[in-house]
Amino acid sequence: MARQRDLYKVLGVSPKATQQEIRNAYKRESLKSHPDRVPADSAERPARTRRFQEINDAYYTLSDTSRRREYDATRLADGVDEEYDIPQGGAGGFPWSAFGFGSAADREQRASEQFGSVFEEMLREEGLASDATDADGRTQTRPTSRFWSIVGGISGGALGFIIGNAPGALAGAVAGNRLGAVRDAKGKSVYEVFLELPQTDRARLLSELAAKVFQTTMGR
Incomplete structure (x- = not known):
């Protein structure tokens, strides 16, 4: 064996x-x-x-x-x-x-x-998501404005993808908050949102989150 x-x-x-x-x-x-x-x-x-x-x-x-x-x-x-x-x-x-x-x-x-x-x-x-209850009483973890602010600061291309591949280069917290409202209105969980981001933006979020988690868990 x-x-x-x-x-x-x-x-x-x-x-x-x-x-x-x-x-x-x-x-x-x-x-x-x-x-x-x-x-x-x-x-x-x-x-x-x-x-x-x-x-x-x-x-x-x-x-x-x-x-x-x-x-x-x-x-x-x-x-x-x-x-x-x-x-x-x-x-x-x-x-x-x-x-x-x-x-x-x-x-x-x-x-x-x-x-x-x-x-x-x-x-x-990390304050990037919070639980919310939908109209059917189901609890989902939704992106917060802070999540969208980070995504908004990554690239204009990512933001264009989120709002339906629209042209333009939006960036920053204000754009992030607006896009958060658009995505939340569709009732998607934060993980579903993550999976729909372009690979480069998923990589950026994973890297930043990894750094935070490593610092937190290794510091205990």
């Missing part, structure tokens, strides 16, 4: 790490390796995508106390290897199906949803 990669080492934490330490590590590592920090045609993209998926798989297991307990038992019984890469298809000696990893498509979907949830939490912590 092949030795399996240590999920604790994937996140860079001790096997004795608390759940909060695991969550903090996921924030740092997912932001650092997110594929959108490089262009779609970048040579780095495939490796980043694999690393991002690996981080999400590790967090999926270790963030849940029951799955973590089962993994710890398997880890001690079968051994682990820091250099072993998690296979994309779920093959190998480790019983991935027992932890709900499923198919590659399932893993990718879960990774997006998992990151989206934590991403919105990070934005709320």
